[in-house]
Amino acid sequence: MVFISIPLMVRARGPDEFWRKRRIFKLAAHYRSRTRNVYSFAIRSVHRALAYATKGRKLKKLDMAQLWTTRVEAGCQQYGVALDTFKEGLARSDILLNKKMLSDLAIWEPRSFEALVNISRERAAVEGLPDIKRRSAFNQVYGLSNLKLD
């Protein structure tokens, strides 16, 4: 590449064609059919793949959050408590475990999770959250057994 004048230098397109293409081909090496061997096809699929990878890093976080929610919900269902009530009860008891931890506990530490559910349910019953059918033992002690919670 010889730049004789400024306009030619502006028009010059970086490295040699071979090396430019080689970069793309290296990324496309494991593709199938002509996307591996034909540059015009390869560059198309490589660009698409890189764009997907960029978006996927964000989506992965969202997907994991969704998965944790599902797991915690399933854990609550075992004890007949709705997810919202569970989380509200925990928050009102100042227990600030996040969704990831709750799902981990639900899977690997079922007895700790049961304790959390019990705390949350008791708190919800005491505060009179609408979802709880069972009356709070605490309210019964204090003569509130006639308080209808369901």
Added chain:
Amino acid sequence: MSLLAQSVRQALRHTAQRSTLSGALRALSLGPTLQQQNKPAPATIDVSAIAKEHQRECQTICERINQQVARAEQGRLFAVVHLCGKQFKITPGDIILVEGYWPPTIGDEISLDKVLLAGARDFTLIGRPILEPGLVTVKATIIEKTLTHTKTHFKKKRRKQYMRINFQRSPNTMIRINSIELTRPVDGGGEPDAEPSKRLF
């Protein structure tokens, strides 16, 4: 002890609110008058007896935990710690990965103080939101500081002559958890949630 008393007081406040609220609701509702009668709540409850009962229950649970710890039968502890804005469930020997910039360097011995929950085979200590300092000590060592693999940040818009490509690597820190220990006996007064299934609050 003071905390228990406080909780009892809170509960009493709750009853007051609840009774007025339910009274107001009854006044509004269109049910039969029999149900609407505002029954006087049995006000003569021996609060101190209930408080004592609570205290006793709490004490027995704590004692059982302490006995177990004293005989070293509690097994391996796990803990949920808050570190760099994330929560990790850890147990001795674990290696956890802290993403992003974090000042400690290799070889540093640190103790993770924000313990949200600690548990063993037979009991769980639940912090509200964290356990009181000094109850559970979590010791850890920084073992590695590296960069992530290169992440390609690529954007392209078709037919708009728009294409951007950037490469990024962010720092990563690996920490090994050395030990999780109960340092002092669990006491009923300051600590509200030992084996919480038995407790109301």
